[in-house]
Amino acid sequence: MDRLATLRARACRLPVIRWFLDLRLQILALLLLFLLTLWGTLYQVEHGLWASQQRFFYSWFFVSGGFFPFPGAKLVLAYLFVSLLLVTVLRLSYRAQKTGLILIHWGLLVLLAGGGITHFQAVESFLSLKEGERSNLTSDYRNWEISVWTERAQATNGLPEKRAVEAIDTDRLLGGKAVVFPDAALTLIPRRLFQNAMPNIEAPPSGPQSASGFTGLSAAAQQTDPAQDLPGGEFTVLAAGATNQILLWAGEASPLHLGEKTIQLRRKRHPLPASLALKRFTKEEHPGTAVARRYESRVQLSEPRLSREVLIRMNEPLRFADYTVYQSSYSEEEGVPVSVFAVVKNGGRIVPYLASVLLFLGMLIHFGIMLVGRIRRREAR
């Protein structure tokens, strides 16, 4: 026991560790976090939530005013996390009296760690289904892919038709660097790539071919939120001994057919370990208004071993495996309702809850002990 204490005391004296244990530095970090939060909130007025998150909260550093580097919230939080960890391990006295404080410290640590886990591995995507439709893929909000598949004859056995797709993320593409899709025996060479593109309807008709018939693409100004960009590009395709010049653009609804090969630039697809079919969507409005009171979707969830019907509604998401499916929005197509789900894959979803339990327990015990102490003192008097 004594050896542990000496070890802890010795560790506290190490210079780097001293930085992390310095309360004054920690307060400065809190001040920085305060400023960043304030600044990042004000920034949202002009630039929106996404840009603010990227600049202030999900960055290690950012440059302000074109010149001055400023630490991002990620760095400040990482410092605070390490500080808190070291304080908890090296400084905190582990006595029964301090149970509350110990739990609060661990709770905060788990909370910050949970934030980190979510930040580094959670994937957000969406799925919009019309009544009667089913899908095993969700779409990304901001990332795009080029997908290639081979058209086959319709399946007739009544099961949902399936196709094997090969895809590459557009942000992995480099101009001139060939990408080989082995199953489709197709090679794609990017010629020109645009983050945000607009078809050029005045291009000569002899230009490269596209699915919708335009023959030229030109760059468009990038939006502040890339979710609103429509990327595109010009490619050379080598397949079945033929060479084609093609244009792919995210704004097109239908894919380009090259013989029996089909190619499309579309939102990045995330496969789910199950498929979802929308059976019925219902919406209830406050009487006499267009304000929705509640809306909900009845969904058939088909996992490999089990198929079951589930109800997804506001504040009552569907959870399976690491996935959570939320009712997010709705629209209508040809009079048939379309339900939009937000899908989040987060392996660390449970961590903040664990942290909350630790924190509440800690606070309860801490203030309980304080209260008991006060009452005893009063009685003593």
Place this chain on the structure above:
Amino acid sequence: MIRGLSALLLLAVVAFASEVPAGKVSLSSFRAIAILDEGRIKPLDTFARGKLLQFSARETFAGKPAIQWLARVFFDPESAADDKIFRVENPQVTEALGVPAEASLRYSLKQLEPSFPALQELYRRIAPLPDKERDPVQKGVARLYVNVNQYLELQTAFLFAAPSPTLVISEPSVRARLGLPSHQTACSWLELRDLAPNLMTELERSDVSTEVMLAAQGMRQMAGNGAALSLPVLPVKTKEGLRWESPWPLLSAGISETNLLFSIHRLSRLRAAWISSDDAAFQREADGLRQEASSVCKSAGVTPPLKLEVAYNLISPFANARILYIAAFLLLMVSWLFIGPRARRLVTVAWGVILLALLLHACGIAARMAITGRPPVTNLYETFLFVAAVIVAVSLLVERTLGNRLGLLVGAISGTGFLFLAGRFATEGDTLRVLVAVLDSNFWLSTHVLAVTIGYAGVVLSGILGHVWMVQAIRGRAAAAAQTAKLVYGTQAFGLLFTFTGTILGGVWADQSWGRFWGWDPKENGALLIVIWSAMIFHARLVGWVRETGFAAASMAGILVVCFAWFGVNFLGVGLHAYGFSDGARAALYAYGSLQTLLILFGAWFAHARLAQSRGPE
């Protein structure tokens, strides 16, 4: 003398709460008639207040309750058209319309009438612009246009029952054949509708009179105009639940349900009773309408607490609680002028008054919960009510432990202040309005909002006590200041605890509702700012960067942080809830922010110097 004063105060409350029938019929039943408005079933009383507030930024007209004004608009539109109720703040709007400016900023329908074509034309050009892109003049024009249109709808809602100059049948023989009473010549639409077969026979006659032809034409025209007039006071039970029908569209579409037609005739008789000041008949018809509607509602499983809402409106718990808070404050002020038993007695009365105020205040919040069936805090207005109640309650606890009038004083001041602010926000419209789906009741939603709001109250109370500390320090009362400093510390800890808890619970709610625990959204950031600020002060105190003065000053600054978290979303216009910040409120908030900063800086410096002086060199 003291007993007399408190009796007077109680009397004032009773006078405010009791209903004095003004005009010639009592409106007590009429005001409880149900109407569907903005998705909510509410009593006509609330509807009237809402409309008047929307048109003229006041809940009363010429000192009379809104329901009286609404009755005049319904039943005697001719005289109501002279009421100056349309508030136009921007003089450029009236200038553009060519209306001579009024010092009261309020205009009557008659005054605006000549400018209707101009208003229509201006609005036609503004309509395509989204609200955000409109400048203040355009906003003013759009607002006036909407208000005038809604007013016209109200004004014409009962015209089916009013004798109309376009429906005149004067020839006695024709009147006799139609079955009309002989004493009046102008008929109402409903009257002629009931005599439709006779009217048809009359039209088929070879010697049909011009009057009859004109009347038939007039009826068709009025029915066309009325087809879209909405006054949804007639509930109908359907398979999906309740549908609310309006008299005019029913009539012009050719109504067949006898019970609805019966209710429409009731509305017509209601009007007649009002015109002839027949109080008994008026009560009978109003009660009849209420009972018919409530039995239909009950059969559909809906029982809106209309009576409770009317009582809530009449008692206006928050306005009266505010008066009591002010009274308590004055009593305390007076108590400082005396010493000995007299002062003590005054303090006891102040205790009683403030407790009564808090009781009224709490009953008001409870009534709102009962009316809406929702947790106590769901919109900005309610945060003021709730924060005020929490601060007053905590102040009273402080008073109980210390007993030096400080808690009472702070409670009275904050009760007055926050209820005053709440009153300013009540002008946004129906404060009991329906919520969008995501904000509808949910355990995590309610708990996190309550916890954060209590946290706001704690931090704000700590800041107010910081002010008290500063006054004491400047006056050189070192001992008293030291005691207050402890309170500043304790309430700050209370605030931090609840804000932090609320922030975590908010994360849980966000995860349940949108799938992420934390997203750096303005409302989340606001709460986080309070937590960081508060944590920072406590830690700064640990390393000795701040002591008594610094802690008090930082707590005072905490009020500014709370302001940002509380109104930031509305103020900055980001997010979903960006309604409700007029330019005036914005300027006021800026002014307050700057003054508060100056006060903190100079006050802290001065207080510190005075404290050092009074404590002397150690």
Place this chain on the structure above:
Amino acid sequence: MRSRLLALLLPTLLLALSCSREPEGVRRYIEETGALPRGPGARAGAPLVQFTPPAAWERLGGSGMRLEAFRAPGAVEVALARLPGDGGGFEANLRRWFGQLGVAPGNLEVQQFIESLSNETTWGGWPLMLLDLSAFTREGAPTMLIAYAQGPNFVLTLKASASASALRGIQADFNALARSLRPGN
């Protein structure tokens, strides 16, 4: 010494962590083809319909059902309108346009004209018909170019009316604009 090394190491480690995502190659997955691709739902303020106007055309703005108006070279006004549902049906609209031109072709003639129309789709994947009504009007009299696109729960019409010669000058641009119609999100 050691501490300084550590101090250097830490930020490097953090930096390395932040850009350690290896570019991966082609992914493979199985797609069930039971749903149409769609966007994440309409964003508040986003236009319902997007299009790409020809560079030489002047945009005049629009409001309500009239989404946009243009001035094409030769002072030809072109209007893009959005009608809810099926817009009253294609044939009814066609009759309406004939009425506006003051012509009344026989049923057989109209049927033949409808059958002669080519079926295309716009960039947004909506069925599109391009109509040139000059065959029905006298030489020199005003005539019309119409594009008729059937969206999910609305119809879009793009209409230009002028003399046949003026319309011939803008026809290519007109058709390109019609083909560029697509959803706003």
